[in-house]
Amino acid sequence: MAAKDRREALIGAAIRVMVRDGVTKATTRAIVNEAGMPLGVFHYCFDSREELLQQVITRITDSSSAAARKTFAGEGDLRSRITKSLDVFWEGVELAPGEHQVGYELTHYALRQAGFEELARRQYARYLEVHEELLMAAATSAGIRWAAPVPVLARYLNAVLDGVTLFWLVDRDSERSREVLQLTAEHLMTLAGRPTPLPG
Template structure:
């Protein structure tokens, strides 16, 4: 088997772990099954990750980065702030609908980490990543559109993380994609109100 840089191997194993965990569940996914999914030897896995904790943290980071990348690409200044925010939400929502198993996996990872002794910090890190990701997105939007926020960035970031977390779980449980347009429109208008100053801004 051709040798690859360790960073590439880690990425390969992380992607394999996401596929295996989304299909089989976190608890039933073993290091051996991940190595088989990635088509590498078990020794390669242990060379790249010194523990299952390290692997799960890599999976959490990769899943978060995927969602953030999708939103960042869509979050370009448009005619109004509300249209800009709506584009970001729509991009995220399209990703949820296209990859429900991956988003379901994020909730399973949280529960697994909270219930597994020694893994609790991974659940905390998962939600810290969500907050950091939203803070970066808010900063990007504020700079590109010269916005003044009505609440601190840290507060708005955690609020957005909690709100999208709840909306995503509701969709995964209830389905009915058509019903979510009005909900997203309501959320978009609310968020735009939190980051607009007193005068409506345009680009």
């Protein structure tokens, strides 16, 4: 098996262990056992457990954002694209709640472990990067400028999605959660400023 394939297998095994048993129990030995590999392979593929955890964060983030990117690349006006992307995000939450719970566990784990704090900072920097990318893509496709700075909107959107997801993990009230997302879409539309002037 190529080194790239081994890395992919270990990342997948790490996510399965974390979803099933929690982040604290996802030791290197537990991960290689899940992947059916000897312990030495782990150290061949990753410099540290922290590097693997960063790859897990990236994988979970990219997985949830890929569908949203595809939605924005499709047809429809700004309102429908925003609504559809939030719907797609929510479908991902309900289909893979364990992965989203792992995301929160990784944050708290990193903040509690000396030397791992940077992992949490990179995790949320990645979230903001994705949100900023989607907001700028939405503005470009609709030919508008946001009435608030994109970094602020990205942080706002991340805070809303974090809150509604965590709340749903606790009470599993899908109806109310979707109503919150609809309210968020409506609020974002009020921040869609004047059309971008055409050049010339």
